[in-house]
Amino acid sequence: MDGYDDLHRFSISEREKFWVSVKDFVGVIAETWGDDVLVDGDRMPGARWFPDARLNFAENLMRRRDDGDALVFRGEDKAAARMSFAEMHAAVSRLAQAFAAAGIEPGDRIGAYMPNMPETIIAMLAAASLGAVWSSCSPDFGIQGVLDRFGQIEPKLVVAVDGYHYNGKTHDCLEKLSAILAELPTVEHCIIVPYTRDAPPLDDIANGILIGDFVADFEAGEIAFRRLPFNHPLYILYSSGTTGVPKCIVHGAGGTLIQHMKEQIIHCDVKPGDRVFYFTTCGWMMWNWLASMLSAQATLLLYDGAPFYPDGNVLWDFAEAEGMTLFGTSAKFIDALAKAGVRPIDTHDLGALRLITSTGSPLVPEGFDYVYEAVKQDVHLASIAGGTDIIGCFVGGNPVGPVWRGEIQAPMLGMDIRVFDDDGKAVVGEKGELVCTRAFPSMPIGFWNDPDDAKYRAAYFERFDNVWCHGDYVEETEHGGTIMFGRSDATLNPGGVRIGTAEIYRQVERFDEVVEGIVIGQEWDADTRIVLFVVLRPGLTLDDDLEAKVRARIRANCSPRHVPARIVQVTDIPRTKSGKITELAVRDVVHGRPIKNAEALANPEALDLFKDLPALGA
Incomplete structure (x- = not known):
């Protein structure tokens, strides 16, 4: 093969060989893989990847147990924390035991009403170690927004924060949480994580207990990872709710894992010891994507708060102080930096920074100019696009190819994407619908409460038969790049947030x-x-x-x-x-x-x- 284009063609034409090569190259841990790679591969939906494999998602993210940094956290100027891989392992061990003692079993849902902080990562890993299904909302969601989501999935346990900091102000969550729990009769335990105060009052929190008390009876030890089928549900994410309450999109452990490891280790070139940041809340799929960086044995740099408080340098201060190697953000943030006249190239040492990723909305050509003129001249700027629907990317970065101003570099490996016109004909150099014509591992395993897949099919497969229609209005360029023109439906996208x-x-x-x-x-x-x-x-x-x-x-x-x-x-x-x-x-x-x-x-x-x-x- 000669270059990326040949590799991409191989990843499509020989997709079974490709995905076997991926899992071997990135080192996915599994108890067994079985003989079959893909069953019913021509069906969308309906294709089944590695149907006999058994693995555990959390086990793949917890390879290290040394004293290196696993999680580094800043919550504006109000909070800071640092946790080693050994400390993270111990915390996950204790919480997993407590979850199990509370009756959590494979398939039970755990809802999180949490900021992007270490305890959220720990709780997700503990849930995944048991085979529980994780679903999160950020604490700025209002009561109805949470109920529209958690009310459908009926969580058995909720992990929630007492409050959060944003733009220099402290916001209490307990009153909202009390009202939320009153409408969620399936919740047997509500675990409270103190953040804005040491001892938050729990009088009005049904079945509430502080996390320290919840794990008090358990000692850290080996984690009994439950190895489950490749398509065992891992996450429930949510659609935007355009036509009613949000759809509950269920993603499997194996598909999420192999897709993320491919994107992060191959496309983003993340290596053990890298220090990775993404500005995200727990209500956006980029939080789930960021968490998977642990499988590459990288350090997660977590930030919760406003990206311009007290000024536009705050995240670059974090990058310089921690030797950040990957800075993940949105096109809107890059635009805001440019308008504010922030020039990290003049004020910060970003020598460790190799990659900036931008997603959420199209990065305009002037955004590319800004990054290379005002942030770093030799950085790899990768505009990426995909979505909650696939918990990953259709198009994104190519570490061995050129960056074209205003374009996303390339289709992702293993993703057979095309641009269709209204007649379902593939076009180049014309605007049309972004589609994927062959099955891939991180397709949803289904929608919650959709036993005959009617909602699932309606969401992606009504426009073109047996073809995933993503709802993005795009153009494929003559050299294989992609220009994004936004959503092709009525979904709102301010700042890239659906x-x-x-x-x-x-x-x-x-x-x-x-x-x-x-x-x-x-x-x-x-x-x-x-x-x-x-x-x-x-x-x-x-x-x-x-x-x-x-x-x-x-x-x-x-x-x-x-x-x-x-x-x-x-x-x-x-x-x-x-x-x-x-x-x-x-x-x-x-x-x-x-x-x-x-x-x-x-x-x-x-x-x-x-x-x-x-x-x-x-």
Whole structure:
């Protein structure tokens, strides 16, 4: 083979040989692999990888037990911690024993309402060691946002923090947690991790116990890793909730592990002893991705808080102090740094830094310019894209290839991606739908509460038969790169964070004054901002007081990221003949694009209400 392109072609044409080579090269630990690599490989969904293998995810992440740094944590300027691999092993051992004593068995769900801190990693590893299923939300989620997720999966145990720090302020979580637990009757134990105070009160926390008391009766020792089938459920992640409550996406231990190890050890060139950072919350799949870096025997650099508090240098201070080798972030953060005039190349020693990864939204060409001019000239900048749906990447970095300004370098190994036009024809040099035409190991093993896979099929396989349609609007360049143009559906993506419109509607339409609302993402300043349109009761006008109340409710019950940048009053909302509001048509009108489906609308005249609105020009 001569170069990356040949290797990628091999990874597609000889995919069974390729994935066997991957698991051998990266060193996946398994009790057995069995004889079969892939069964029903032409079915999507339905293909089964390594059906006779037995392994444990946590065992693969806990190879080291030495005194080197495993977890290094900063929580703004309020907290700092450092834990060795030996200390992490001991902590996981004690917590796993406590989980088992509390009745946790393979397949039980453990919900986490936690920041990105060492205790979260430890709890996930303890859960995975037993074969429990881990699912996490970040503590800035409001009550309804958590219930929309955990209410579906019925956790047996919840791990939660007492509060968190953000932008110099301390936020209490116990009142929200009490209300959440009141609606989760399946929770038998709630383990509280003190963070903002030493002894948080537990009077109102049903079945609550401090983590120190929970593990007090157990001594550290060897961990009895439960080796389970390749597709044993490991994580439940969540869709954005565009059309209702979020879909619960179930990912298997083996597929997650082999995909992450391929991406991290091969594509990111992570080596033992590297020090890896990703700015993420526990409500984003990049937290799960970051945790897997332990399988490469790397140190995890964990940060929780605002990325610009007290200023835009805070994460670069962390990078310099810890000898960071991989800096993971979002395109929006890179854009914000550029606008703030932050120049780490002039102020920080980033000699150890080899790779910067950017995801969440398209990295514009000017973002590439900024990194190489103001951060580091000889760094590998890898824009990457995939999603919660596959807990990994379709396209990303190639450590042996050139970086093209404004492009993602290459399709990931083992991922048979194409760009399809509306007729399902593969195109190059034209915009179209990002698709994957052959099965891969990190496809979801299913959706929760979807026994016949109806929701699963509807999510990815309705557009093109037996082809994964990802919902990204992209272009493949002549040299094999990918240019991202954003989501092709109505999902909102401010700052690269996927937000579902239904989550916002559920809050807005609780106001008596509001008859109905419709929300879109407006392309603005190299990003997307949320714009909410509301129809009020006759005779009412949107004033500052009502607007403030709407923002406050969305912030409290969803998250700060859900809060609209603009709220605009309109008198009608376009809808289909079946009565459904149509975000895509409104979005097209706002952006001055032609309407493709006006004939499907019951009231197409309503579209005129959204044209050339002064409120959206600033």
